Amino acid sequence: MTTRNRSCILAAMLGVACGLAVFTFLYARGPSYLFDDPRTCTNCHVMRAEFDSWNRSSHKGGATCNACHTPHNPAGKYAVKALNGWNHSVAFTTGRFPDPITIKSLNRTVAADNCHRCHEIMVSRMLASYSRKEVDCARCHGSVGHPERN
Amino acid sequence: DIVGKKREALSYPLKVVEIGKNEIDPVLWGKNFPFEYDGFVKTEIDYGATRYGGSKQFDRLERYPALRRLYAGNAFGVDYKEERGHHYAAIDQEKTKRVSVVQQPGACVNCHAAEAPLMIEEMGWEAFNRAPYDSLKGRAKTGSSCSDCHDPETMALRITRPAFRIAMEAAGVDLKKATRQEMRAWVCAQCHVEYYFKGEDKVLTLPWSRGRSIDSIEVHYDEYAFKDFTHKETGAPMIKIQHPEFELWGTGVHAKSGVACADCHMPYIREGSVKISDHWVRSPLDHLEQTCQTCHRLTKEELNERVISIQDRTAALLRRSELALIAAIDAIAAARAAGAGDDDLGEALRLHRAAQMRWDFISSENSTGFHSPQEAARVLAESIDLARQAELAAGKYDPGRDRGRM
Amino acid sequence: DIVGKKREALSYPLKVVEIGKNEIDPVLWGKNFPFEYDGFVKTEIDYGATRYGGSKQFDRLERYPALRRLYAGNAFGVDYKEERGHHYAAIDQEKTKRVSVVQQPGACVNCHAAEAPLMIEEMGWEAFNRAPYDSLKGRAKTGSSCSDCHDPETMALRITRPAFRIAMEAAGVDLKKATRQEMRAWVCAQCHVEYYFKGEDKVLTLPWSRGRSIDSIEVHYDEYAFKDFTHKETGAPMIKIQHPEFELWGTGVHAKSGVACADCHMPYIREGSVKISDHWVRSPLDHLEQTCQTCHRLTKEELNERVISIQDRTAALLRRSELALIAAIDAIAAARAAGAGDDDLGEALRLHRAAQMRWDFISSENSTGFHSPQEAARVLAESIDLARQAELAAGKYDPGRDRGRM
Ligand SMILES: [Ca+2]
Ligand SMILES: [Ca+2]
Numbered sequence: 001m002t003t004r005n006r007s008c009i010l011a012a013m014l015g016v017a018c019g020l021a022v023f024t025f026l027y028a029r030g031p032s033y034l035f036d037d038p039r040t041c042t043n044c045h046v047m048r049a050e051f052d053s054w055n056r057s058s059h060k061g062g063a064t065c066n067a068c069h070t071p072h073n074p075a076g077k078y079a080v081k082a083l084n085g086w087n088h089s090v091a092f093t094t095g096r097f098p099d100p101i102t103i104k105s106l107n108r109t110v111a112a113d114n115c116h117r118c119h120e121i122m123v124s125r126m127l128a129s130y131s132r133k134e135v136d137c138a139r140c141h142g143s144v145g146h147p148e149r150n
Numbered sequence: 151d152i153v154g155k156k157r158e159a160l161s162y163p164l165k166v167v168e169i170g171k172n173e174i175d176p177v178l179w180g181k182n183f184p185f186e187y188d189g190f191v192k193t194e195i196d197y198g199a200t201r202y203g204g205s206k207q208f209d210r211l212e213r214y215p216a217l218r219r220l221y222a223g224n225a226f227g228v229d230y231k232e233e234r235g236h237h238y239a240a241i242d243q244e245k246t247k248r249v250s251v252v253q254q255p256g257a258c259v260n261c262h263a264a265e266a267p268l269m270i271e272e273m274g275w276e277a278f279n280r281a282p283y284d285s286l287k288g289r290a291k292t293g294s295s296c297s298d299c300h301d302p303e304t305m306a307l308r309i310t311r312p313a314f315r316i317a318m319e320a321a322g323v324d325l326k327k328a329t330r331q332e333m334r335a336w337v338c339a340q341c342h343v344e345y346y347f348k349g350e351d352k353v354l355t356l357p358w359s360r361g362r363s364i365d366s367i368e369v370h371y372d373e374y375a376f377k378d379f380t381h382k383e384t385g386a387p388m389i390k391i392q393h394p395e396f397e398l399w400g401t402g403v404h405a406k407s408g409v410a411c412a413d414c415h416m417p418y419i420r421e422g423s424v425k426i427s428d429h430w431v432r433s434p435l436d437h438l439e440q441t442c443q444t445c446h447r448l449t450k451e452e453l454n455e456r457v458i459s460i461q462d463r464t465a466a467l468l469r470r471s472e473l474a475l476i477a478a479i480d481a482i483a484a485a486r487a488a489g490a491g492d493d494d495l496g497e498a499l500r501l502h503r504a505a506q507m508r509w510d511f512i513s514s515e516n517s518t519g520f521h522s523p524q525e526a527a528r529v530l531a532e533s534i535d536l537a538r539q540a541e542l543a544a545g546k547y548d549p550g551r552d553r554g555r556m
Numbered sequence: 557d558i559v560g561k562k563r564e565a566l567s568y569p570l571k572v573v574e575i576g577k578n579e580i581d582p583v584l585w586g587k588n589f590p591f592e593y594d595g596f597v598k599t600e601i602d603y604g605a606t607r608y609g610g611s612k613q614f615d616r617l618e619r620y621p622a623l624r625r626l627y628a629g630n631a632f633g634v635d636y637k638e639e640r641g642h643h644y645a646a647i648d649q650e651k652t653k654r655v656s657v658v659q660q661p662g663a664c665v666n667c668h669a670a671e672a673p674l675m676i677e678e679m680g681w682e683a684f685n686r687a688p689y690d691s692l693k694g695r696a697k698t699g700s701s702c703s704d705c706h707d708p709e710t711m712a713l714r715i716t717r718p719a720f721r722i723a724m725e726a727a728g729v730d731l732k733k734a735t736r737q738e739m740r741a742w743v744c745a746q747c748h749v750e751y752y753f754k755g756e757d758k759v760l761t762l763p764w765s766r767g768r769s770i771d772s773i774e775v776h777y778d779e780y781a782f783k784d785f786t787h788k789e790t791g792a793p794m795i796k797i798q799h800p801e802f803e804l805w806g807t808g809v810h811a812k813s814g815v816a817c818a819d820c821h822m823p824y825i826r827e828g829s830v831k832i833s834d835h836w837v838r839s840p841l842d843h844l845e846q847t848c849q850t851c852h853r854l855t856k857e858e859l860n861e862r863v864i865s866i867q868d869r870t871a872a873l874l875r876r877s878e879l880a881l882i883a884a885i886d887a888i889a890a891a892r893a894a895g896a897g898d899d900d901l902g903e904a905l906r907l908h909r910a911a912q913m914r915w916d917f918i919s920s921e922n923s924t925g926f927h928s929p930q931e932a933a934r935v936l937a938e939s940i941d942l943a944r945q946a947e948l949a950a951g952k953y954d955p956g957r958d959r960g961r962m
Pocket of ligand 1: 197203204
């Protein structure tokens with residue numbers, strides 16, 4: 001088969017994949033990424049574990065999923081939501097994602113920034129001589145949102 | 151497709167056949183639980199060797215030559231291989247020279263055949279253990295089956311092996327009150343434990359009357375003045391320890407933190423959109439991401455390094471302990487050559503027994519120390535000390551000295 | 557009111573006084589940082605003894621009598637106490653008999669006085685180390701100060717002690733590139749490390765040319781054919797190991813997981829609306845809830861049990877190792893009494909040195925094995941083996957035997 005044909009087929013497959021992903025995005029209420037009710041995240045059963053652990057966490061009363069997992073400058077907020085919504089939909093559809101699901105650096109940074117947003121005062125003295133980049137909240141508090149995993 | 155996934159998630163498991171009370175055929179059980187069955191049959195696969203374990207059935211006597219002399223006088227000195235998947239439980243038992251160079255009792259079948267519980271029910275506990283292995287092996291064909299660990303009605307975990315039940319009840323444990331997490335270790339503890347054959351009836355017994363640490367196990371054996379074999383070179387009354395995974399694990403940080411065997415050897419995995427326990431029971435090093443990353447947010451490489459560095463330390467101490475034991479054996483043999491008798495060597499023989507028992511507790515345990523790193527090193531430190539003391543005691547023998555003063 | 561709190565917190569640090577480049581007086585620094593200062597001065601408090609540590613200044617020679625004989629020929633055999641808070645760094649040094657029974661060099665001052673960096677700048681590195689301790693102690697009055705660990709301008713952590721900088725740079729580490737987390741251990745490593753006085757100038761040196769494990773440290777000392785003292789009973793050239801907390805911690809699981817000294821010994825505590833580092837540097841057992849519970853979701857009792865069970869295992873091996881070392885010393889002494897000379901005992905003396913160095917590495921380390929449980933047990937296992945071999949080697953001496961064949 002010529003390279004040309006092969007790339008055609010690839011393109012076709014890609015198209016199908018995208019179609020499926022879009023379907024997932026809608027069927028799985030992808031737009032749920034755009035709202036703040038934690039239950040919407042569990043439209044995907046694969047988010048169940050994290051929902052359950054959050055439900056038992058010290059933050060149930062203090063923070064929703066999006067409070068930690070999406071940036072809070074308006075632009076960034078929808079950008080990351082869209083990106084995650086899309087990535088996770090594709091991942092969910094293709095089934096190609098790590099097990100256990102593990103946070104990626106982008107989202108870890110997002111979460112860390114949100115710690116500061118709510119706890120700015122509490123940690124102000126930790127940061128007197130150092131920039132935010134030089135402290136990793138999750139190193140000691142990685143389980144505040146999800147008690148199960150150290 | 152996602153619609154399917156959503157439905158599948160709700161409809162699994164699918165009860166297509168009824169499983170009879172005494173059914174042991176995994177194929178039938180598997181019809182109801184295809185995902186678990188798929189994993190279960192994989193225990194036939196040779197996924198290769200890890201640094202110290204894995205499924206490659208290498209010859210332990212060749213890899214660790216000291217073992218031939220340490221086990222001199224015991225069947226393990228003739229044939230001892232690295233263990234592999236549950237699929238081979240009956241096969242490897244029938245093939246090992248340990249069942250041909252000596253006549254073994256039916257007690258051996260307890261942990262190597264799914265037929266065992268049924269045979270026990272029919273023959274009675276003592277008769278089953280006492281019967282010659284050769285007379286039972288014809289029927290003991292199913293090395294491992296769902297029925298070993300599961301209740302066919304509820305699929306709940308259950309204890310099917312009498313030796314474990316008897317030992318736990320003697321320790322005052324009410325197995326009916328077992329928590330789910332306890333059962334996730336106890337089903338394994340039916341077999342992955344140190345044992346001996348007690349009395350004329352060769353009744354399979356776990357030496358736990360005083361506790362499950364090696365120190366308590368030693369007290370148990372000494373009280374019975376029990377021995378598995380007499381060492382060919384020193385004449386010491388020896389104990390042969392086998393696979394005390396449950397006992398060593400019990401002294402470690404994971405056990406204290408409630409982490410069970412199944413958490414590491416049967417982690418939850420995704421099958422399509424359902425989470426099931428991986429029934430391909432094997433070395434966690436073959437799939438660290440599922441087994442460890444659930445709890446440890448570390449990379450595969452980091453986790454592997456953690457295990458290997460613990461095992462390398464243990465292995466180095468095992469080799470050091472073997473050198474000390476060989477030196478002790480040489481010294482005792484030399485004393486005998488110089489005319490020493492058992493009464494001259496009492497102390498040296500007692501020390502040889504105590505030292506080798508401790509070494510064997512870590513050597514025959516199959517995690518190379520990982521199940522409890524500090525305890526493994528502590529036990530080997532004692533083994534080394536006692537072995538050197540045996541060497542010193544034997545060295546004190548002086549042919550000229552007047553017997554009376556011994 | 558929240559707004560007020562916020563302003564207060566953010567306007568921090570409240571520079572009420574300017575801290576000069578060479579300022580060491582904690583009182584002045586404290587004016588800017590009252591919370592940290594409050595904790596800092598608490599290091600004077602005796603919060604009592606823990607099972608193996610704590611701030612009660614008990615006599616280690618009385619509690620572990622074997623030490624008197626093991627240290628025979630060294631000042632530690634005369635006076636060796638349990639250490640306490642930073643407040644006493646200069647006080648206890650001046651009071652110990654170790655500075656009166658022998659003439660000590662100025663090098664001692666390096667880690668026991670905040671004045672040290674300034675004196676080094678004035679006198680020069682060699683001259684400072686070489687000078688008699690008695691000639692410097694008059695000025696070395698401030699046992700510990702903020703300046704030891706902080707840059708007065710930025711309050712960032714900094715390295716102020718030359719010995720550590722020199723050793724790290726020799727190992728190819730660029731201290732300027734240190735991460736914050738590294739500094740949370742390195743500021744401690746300026747003092748909580750094994751050291752020796754090198755050459756005529758008694759230059760304070762860390763024996764890390766080959767690495768920081770006890771095995772690498774041994775190679776370093778053997779290459780220099782260095783000795784701290786000659787053992788009074790055996791005549792072996794000995795090494796005295798002191799507080800290798802940094803080295804042992806470095807081999808453990810916590811270090812691998814990036815957990816620094818400050819995480820456990822200076823945990824964050826709440827002061828009203830902000831959290832600060834607890835500058836009451838002490839045993840974590842005195843406040844397990846802050847030191848361990850953030851990372852380990854375990855009760856205080858469980859955490860305490862984890863530590864104690866690790867320490868009990870280490871302590872048992874320490875005592876076992878001491879018995880083996882005493883037996884070796886007795887055997888060598890007996891051989892000498894029977895006429896053996898250094899050339900007859902070469903092997904035994906080499907083994908005594910190697911065995912005791914390993915025991916001391918764990919005995920003088922102040923966590924009783926907690927900083928790296930398996931490594932501590934491994935090192936003690938080697939110590940016991942080498943000590944028993946020393947006993948065996950000395951036992952082989954035979955007065956009758958013709959020297960030529962040695
Ligand atoms: Ca294996
Ligand atoms: Ca202390």
